[in-house]
Amino acid sequence: MPITVAMCRPLKVAVLGSSLGWQCAFAALSFGISLDGYEFVEYRYSAAKHFVDAYEIPGVRYFHQDAKRATVDWENVEIIYMTDLLWDQPLRDTIHEHIAKNARQGTIIVSNNPISSDFKKMGFEHLDRDLYVPVSWLEKQAFYVYQLA
Numbered sequence: 001m002p003i004t005v006a007m008c009r010p011l012k013v014a015v016l017g018s019s020l021g022w023q024c025a026f027a028a029l030s031f032g033i034s035l036d037g038y039e040f041v042e043y044r045y046s047a048a049k050h051f052v053d054a055y056e057i058p059g060v061r062y063f064h065q066d067a068k069r070a071t072v073d074w075e076n077v078e079i080i081y082m083t084d085l086l087w088d089q090p091l092r093d094t095i096h097e098h099i100a101k102n103a104r105q106g107t108i109i110v111s112n113n114p115i116s117s118d119f120k121k122m123g124f125e126h127l128d129r130d131l132y133v134p135v136s137w138l139e140k141q142a143f144y145v146y147q148l149a
Contacts, residue, residue: 012076014038016067016095017083021048024060034059036077038070068094074102085112085141093118100124100148109146125149 011033015024018037021044028035037060039045045064052060065071068091072080080099084092096115099107100122109115109124120126124146131143 011078012036012073013079013081014070014072014077015081015083016070017087018048018062019044019083021051021060021062023081023083024048024062025052025057028057028059032059035061036073037062038065038067038072039063040066068098070098072102074104077103077107079108079110081110083112087113096122096124103148105148107148109148111144111146112142114142114144115146123149 011031013024013027013033013035015035015037018024018039019041021037021039024035024037025048027033037048039048039062042064045062049062051057052062063070067082080103082092082095084095087095092111092113092115096118099109103109108127115124115126127145127147129145131145132140133143135141
């Protein structure tokens with residue numbers, strides 16, 4: 001059965017590390033935006049894809065790809081959300097380099113960890129719009145916001 005969604009202005013978001021896909025499904029249903037999720041772990045990717053296909057959730061696509069090499073639609077993506085809470089620093093650094101090399105000027109980056117000074121040297125500026133939100137796994141989950149200048 002298709003689901004009706006809310007609508008906002010057209011927006012394209014990439015989620016690196018989309019896990020079971022709940023962030024993508026929630027955002028698509030709540031705001032009517034388009035999202036591409038990239039997940040390396042096969043069973044998470046399969047479960048997310050099955051859910052979106054079964055409920056015909058519009059505007060969500062999933063890719064079984066490593067975030068370090070994700071073939072993001074760089075030209076059209078306006079926001080990249082890295083679900084990097086548990087990623088180690090070398091992995092985050094590699095993904096930061098991948099984004100800096102490929103993303104277009106003006107792209108917004110949201111991260112669960114502060115981005116390293118090296119990433120800032122690559123042209124990303126901290127927008128000072130960080131959020132701290134209570135979630136089921138932490139009392140205050142940080143969301144740091146950057147933009148490619």
